[in-house]
Structures are given as C-alpha cells and as structure tokens.
Amino acid sequence: MFNTTLSKNTSAKYITYFILGWTVLNLLQAATLGIHSDEAYYWMYSRFLDWGYYDHPPMVALFIRMGDALIPNELGLRLMTVISSSLSAYLLWLIARRYQADARWFVILFCGVFAFNIYGFTTTPDAPLLLFSVLFYYVYQQYLEKDSWPLALLLGVVIALLLYSKYHGVLLLFFTLLANLKVLKRLTFWVIPVLTVLLYLPHILWQVNHGYPSVNYHLFERSSAVYEFSRTLQYIPAQLLMAGPLVGWLLFYYSSRVKVKDAFIRCLVFNAAGMFIFFWLNTAKGNVQPHWTLIGFVPLLLLVLIKLKQTIVQPVWAYRLAFINAAIIILFRVMLIAGVPFVKNLPTVKNYFYHDEWAAHIKQKAGNNYVIMPLGFQPASKYNYYTRSLKGFSYDVFDYRRTQYELWPIEDSLQHKKAYYLVTYPLHGPGVDSINTKLGMWYGKWVNNVRTYQKIDILSDRYKVTARPGEAVTFKLQLVNPYSYTVNFGGIRQKNSTVLRACFYEGEEQAILRRAEPSFNQLIIPSHQKANYTLTVKAPNVKGKYDLIFSIRTTPFPGGRNSRIVTFTVQ
Structure with a gap:
C-alpha cells in the first residue's frame, strides 16, 4: 500500500485539509465543552497577570487573557490553544517532511495520539509548552544544518518562550544538549544561553522576590514520604494510553527501531527516551500525571515517521490499526460535541459540565x-x-x-x-x-468575622528528623508575616480562636495532630516581620516514615498548610 511516495502537491492537499479539519474540530470542542477545573484556575492567573505564579510560569495566563478579551466564554479561554495546536501540527509536518515522511501516516498518527487531542483545545501550561517545543525542534533542525547568528538568536527567543510556558522545558534542553555536545564548539551557540537568561530574568526575579515558591513546591511539596509501587506500575499503561489506545505500543516499538543517521535524529532519540525514563524514575518520588510527558510524544511521533520512511514496505495491518485508533478518538470527540448522554455522563467527562x-x-x-x-x-x-x-x-x-x-x-x-x-x-x-x-x-x-492566616509561612530549623516512638522532639520555628498589617494570634476574646498544630501523615492518611501550648497565642508579629517560637512535639508511637506539616487553624476552618513538609522517621 505504501510502496509509492505521494507527490508534493498531493501531500500538501492532505496536510491542508487535515489542518483545516483539525482546527474546526478543536473550535467546536472548545465552544461546547465546559471548562476543566485546571482551566478555571489558570483563568484566575489571567486576572492577576504577573511574571510568575506559584505552580507555573506565566505563558498560560497570556494565552487565556488574549482569547478571553476577545470572546469572554469557554471558546475564548481556549482560542489561543486551538490556534497553537494547529500551528504545532503544521510545524511538525515541516520537520517530518525533511525526512520524506508520508502525509497519510502523519495525519492518522497525529490524530491518534491521545495527548495531542487533549491539548488541541484544553488550555493549561501544556498547550504553550507543546507549541514552543515543536517550534524549538523546527528551528534547532535548521540550526544543526546551518551554523548562523540569526538562527542562534531565534533559538534563544524560542527557548525563553519555552521556559515561560512550563518548567518541563528544561528537560528538552538538557537532553538536546546531551545528544550533541559538539554544538558547544560553535561560537554562535553561546549567544543562545545569554539571550535566554536575559529574556527570562523577569521570571527569575519574581521567584527571588517571592521566596522561590515554584522551587519549593516542585522540589519539596510534591515529594511523598512513602514509595508506592502502584505508581510505577501504572505509569507504563498510562503512557501507552496517551500515545494512542490501540497503537501506543506500536509507536514505542517503531521509535526504538529507528536508524540514527544524523544529529537531529539522535536529538529525537535522546529526548523521547529521556522524557519517558525521567518521569518513570520520578514515580519513586511521588505521583506522576500521565500528561507530564506530553512533549515526549513530539520526538516519539517524528521517530516513528522517520522509521516508517526507512522501512521499504510498511505493514498494511499497522496502517489499518492506526486508522481505527484515530477514528475511535475522533468519533468519541464528535459524540462529546453532540452531547450524547452516555458520553457526557462518563465519570472522566462529567467534570466538564454543570x-x-x-x-x-x-x-x-x-x-x-x-x-x-x-x-x-x-x-x-x-x-x-x-x-x-x-x-x-x-x-x-x-x-x-x-x-x-x-x-x-x-x-x-x-x-x-x-x-x-x-x-x-x-x-x-x-x-x-x-x-x-x-x-x-x-x-x-x-x-460573620473571617480571620485566616493562610499566608503565614512557618520555617523550621530542620526538615529531616529521626526519633524514637513517643519521643519529645523540639523544633525552633520562625513565623513570617507577609501581610500589610500586624498579626495577633491572641484569641481569648475572639470567637474564632487561633491554634498552632503539628500534623503527622503516613502516606495519604492523617495519623496524628499535636497542638501547641497556649503560649502561642501571645505571639504578635508586626507587618513584614518575623517571630520565633519553640514547639515541642511528641513523635507518633508507631514506627514508620511520616510527613509533618505545621498548620495554623481558626474556627470554623480546618487549618491551613503553613509550612514545607518535614520528613519525620520513627524507628
């Protein structure tokens, strides 16, 4: 079936019709589907434009702000994502075309990658990340072929946009450099990191001025004290699903069989393998969401297309399977647009409605x-x-x-x-x-009289503790008041009195709550000042590895998360 090569004109028609159809499908999906919880959160980002946010860099906020300003509904919130998805698909084709990839394979494989369908309309940081990852590969491919100052400058700009999208972009840069260290010998190369840092400096300064919240969150807050084998076990089927329910395994198999004939293919191999292995190893540290590997599917798809071109005769059964895979996903999306009741009420879909x-x-x-x-x-x-x-x-x-x-x-x-x-x-x-x-x-x-202390930051003198069962452990705490007013923890005359608690967790289960002495209520912290407090905590009686969190509670609220996790081992 694929012994012959399509003409350039025929390939161009395939891609043109595909891009138009893909855009229309995503526009309809964006307009008819209620927003996801994460999208609503990032819409909040767009109400408070800044150089950074607790969880992510600011690009997603700009995406939403631009579309929402034009169309203040779900379609507007997702408009830039729809446009960027179509642009990403076209740039991917331009990259693949340099290896004489078949347009028919490109269309059915792209449509069959479940991850690309999700981020054809869903607006999260992954949407701009996907666009600028593809744009990076597009420019980098040309830079490998032609050592020039304009391409180096363009790479610096693209990398900055990539890092402004999501921190996962660092992995792409690391594996790309690891795949071709010879690029360091180019004089033009050194303008790339200099320009990138200059353009990224506003976000770096934002992190410094806010106490590195993103660093603390991603490196410390997401860690789990207890390793769960189920996380590692579930990772592989989740990635196969994201690659395509029927052909995920085929994509990984074909990509592993490609012949590395140039530096760009080697770059793709390093990034595809590196991304999926990196996040697989991260399952030992905590939960890994299936979509975190999104940019790994870009080199994966390109490697499959290159491998298919290297193969003289592609198996007809593989093409038919890929076609069925893509058809199932597209059909499901059309049924969702049409509001078919049994699809609309699926547990994973229902969250978008009502x-x-x-x-x-x-x-x-x-x-x-x-x-x-x-x-x-x-x-x-x-x-x-x-x-x-x-x-x-x-x-x-x-x-x-x-x-x-x-x-x-x-x-x-x-x-x-x-x-x-x-x-x-x-x-x-x-x-x-x-x-x-x-x-x-x-x-x-x-x-009637709200009083909360969510922004109070409690710093501990240590974040790793080992103790015997029931042993009294003393912490020297520092409480930081970021508010523009003085904080008085006194609660004698107030209905919603204040309590400081030490909260122990083992895995996902709450274990023990320890309450501070009433002396805590004597603390008064002026605006933007700090106060010291010594807290003695009794260790749990059962041996194990716990997460310890310090929390300030006022009635009727359950208590905030006011500190980083302290790893507490009872042995």
Missing part, C-alpha cells in the same frame, strides 16, 4: 459576599469563572497543598468580613444550608 448551574445556585445563597471553600483550588476557581468575579477563595487545607491563592490579595480582602463557608460534607450547628445541585449535595453557613 458548573455554570452550580455557580449560579451558590451565588443565590452568597450574593456578592466572598465564598470560602477548603476544597482545593478547583471549586473556587470555577465559581469565580462562571460568576465572572473574584469572590471565590480557596482555603489551602493542611492536608492538601499550597496554591497561587496563597499569593493573591483575595485573602487580605476578606479579613473581618462576613463570608459564606461552603463544603461538600455536612456541617454542624445552627444556620447550616443544604444545597442540592447537579454536582451533588453541598453545605454552607455564614461566618
């Missing part, structure tokens, strides 16, 4: 007051998006993680005001509302 009605229902109760939710950043962000407000506040609970809500001024604005407290579990006491929605039962009540 939040507009839910937000309107909650707003009827809360009015124009703040709504505080100790449920992660997702519900508060969706409430803000669908009410087009900034009245939803995510209370970062001690057993969750820190988020960008720690840095935004929303918490400062709701202090000592009346706010609506909203949760998904029954509340006790008078004045509790039960709110029945399509997203289930929610419970709320009014808090």
Whole structure:
C-alpha cells in the first residue's frame, strides 16, 4: 500500500485539509465543552497577570487573557490553544517532511495520539509548552544544518518562550544538549544561553522576590514520604494510553527501531527516551500525571515517521490499526460535541459540565459576599469563572497543598468580613444550608468575622528528623508575616480562636495532630516581620516514615498548610 511516495502537491492537499479539519474540530470542542477545573484556575492567573505564579510560569495566563478579551466564554479561554495546536501540527509536518515522511501516516498518527487531542483545545501550561517545543525542534533542525547568528538568536527567543510556558522545558534542553555536545564548539551557540537568561530574568526575579515558591513546591511539596509501587506500575499503561489506545505500543516499538543517521535524529532519540525514563524514575518520588510527558510524544511521533520512511514496505495491518485508533478518538470527540448522554455522563467527562448551574445556585445563597471553600483550588476557581468575579477563595487545607491563592490579595480582602463557608460534607450547628445541585449535595453557613492566616509561612530549623516512638522532639520555628498589617494570634476574646498544630501523615492518611501550648497565642508579629517560637512535639508511637506539616487553624476552618513538609522517621 505504501510502496509509492505521494507527490508534493498531493501531500500538501492532505496536510491542508487535515489542518483545516483539525482546527474546526478543536473550535467546536472548545465552544461546547465546559471548562476543566485546571482551566478555571489558570483563568484566575489571567486576572492577576504577573511574571510568575506559584505552580507555573506565566505563558498560560497570556494565552487565556488574549482569547478571553476577545470572546469572554469557554471558546475564548481556549482560542489561543486551538490556534497553537494547529500551528504545532503544521510545524511538525515541516520537520517530518525533511525526512520524506508520508502525509497519510502523519495525519492518522497525529490524530491518534491521545495527548495531542487533549491539548488541541484544553488550555493549561501544556498547550504553550507543546507549541514552543515543536517550534524549538523546527528551528534547532535548521540550526544543526546551518551554523548562523540569526538562527542562534531565534533559538534563544524560542527557548525563553519555552521556559515561560512550563518548567518541563528544561528537560528538552538538557537532553538536546546531551545528544550533541559538539554544538558547544560553535561560537554562535553561546549567544543562545545569554539571550535566554536575559529574556527570562523577569521570571527569575519574581521567584527571588517571592521566596522561590515554584522551587519549593516542585522540589519539596510534591515529594511523598512513602514509595508506592502502584505508581510505577501504572505509569507504563498510562503512557501507552496517551500515545494512542490501540497503537501506543506500536509507536514505542517503531521509535526504538529507528536508524540514527544524523544529529537531529539522535536529538529525537535522546529526548523521547529521556522524557519517558525521567518521569518513570520520578514515580519513586511521588505521583506522576500521565500528561507530564506530553512533549515526549513530539520526538516519539517524528521517530516513528522517520522509521516508517526507512522501512521499504510498511505493514498494511499497522496502517489499518492506526486508522481505527484515530477514528475511535475522533468519533468519541464528535459524540462529546453532540452531547450524547452516555458520553457526557462518563465519570472522566462529567467534570466538564454543570458548573455554570452550580455557580449560579451558590451565588443565590452568597450574593456578592466572598465564598470560602477548603476544597482545593478547583471549586473556587470555577465559581469565580462562571460568576465572572473574584469572590471565590480557596482555603489551602493542611492536608492538601499550597496554591497561587496563597499569593493573591483575595485573602487580605476578606479579613473581618462576613463570608459564606461552603463544603461538600455536612456541617454542624445552627444556620447550616443544604444545597442540592447537579454536582451533588453541598453545605454552607455564614461566618460573620473571617480571620485566616493562610499566608503565614512557618520555617523550621530542620526538615529531616529521626526519633524514637513517643519521643519529645523540639523544633525552633520562625513565623513570617507577609501581610500589610500586624498579626495577633491572641484569641481569648475572639470567637474564632487561633491554634498552632503539628500534623503527622503516613502516606495519604492523617495519623496524628499535636497542638501547641497556649503560649502561642501571645505571639504578635508586626507587618513584614518575623517571630520565633519553640514547639515541642511528641513523635507518633508507631514506627514508620511520616510527613509533618505545621498548620495554623481558626474556627470554623480546618487549618491551613503553613509550612514545607518535614520528613519525620520513627524507628
């Protein structure tokens, strides 16, 4: 079937029709699908434009801001992603075309990569990451062929945009350099890192000025004290699914069989293998989301196309299987656009729907007051998006993680005001509302005088501790007040008194809570100042490896996550 090569004109028609169809499909998907929880969170980014954020660099905020300014709905939020996806596909074809790749194989394989379908319309940091990764390969391929100052300068700009998209871009740069150290001998090469650093300097300064929140989060907060073999075991099938439900295994097999004939192919091999191995090893450290390897599928696809061209006769069965794989994914997406009930109500899909009605229902109760939710950043962000407000506040609970809500001024604005407290579990006491929605039962009540200390940062004198069961361990803590006002932890005359707690976890399960002495309530910290406090904590009685977190709690809230994880071993 593929013994003959398509003419340039025929290939051009294939790609043109594909890009047009791909764009229309993504536009329809973007317009008809409610926003994902992460998209709502990044929409919040776009309301507070800055050079950096707690979790990610700022490119996703710019993507959303540009589209949302033109079309203030789901389509607008995703508009730049749809455009960038089509541009990424075309650039990928231009790269593959240099190896005489077959346009038919390119279309069905690209459509069959599940990860590319997800980020054809979903706006997260992965969307700009994919675009600038492909653009990097496109420019780098030319730079390898022609050592020139203009291409070096362009690479510096592209790399800066890549790093402004997501920190995973560092891996692409590392494996690319590792694959071809000879490039260091080029005089033009050295302008690339210099220009990149200069362009990236605003984000670096943002990290410095905010105490390196992204570094602390990605290197420390995401670590797990206990290794779970299930994470490593699930990684491989998850990656096969992302590569394509039916042909994932085939892509990995074909890419491993390619003949390395030049520096660019070697670059692709290093990046494909490096990405997937790196994140596989990371399963020992913590949970690895399947989509984190997104940019690994770019070199993977290119390697498969190159291998197919190196093969004299491609098996017809492989093409048919790839066609069926792509058809299943596209059919599923069309059914989702059409709103087919059984597809719309699938557990993994249902999260996209009904939040507009839910937000309107909650707003009827809360009015124009703040709504505080100790449920992660997702519900508060969706409430803000669908009410087009900034009245939803995510209370970062001690057993969750820190988020960008720690840095935004929303918490400062709701202090000592009346706010609506909203949760998904029954509340006790008078004045509790039960709110029945399509997203289930929610419970709320009014808090008349809000007092929270989510932004207080508790620094420990040590982050690795070994103790005997029941042993008393003393920590020298430093509490940092970032607020523009003095913090007084005194709670004798206040209904929502303040408590400092040490929270032990073993794996995902809460183990033990230790409460500080009442002397803690004597602390008064002036604005932008620090205070020292010595806390003695009794170690758990059961041997094991624990995560220890220090938390400040005020009634009726469960307590915030005010410190980094302390690795606490009882032996």
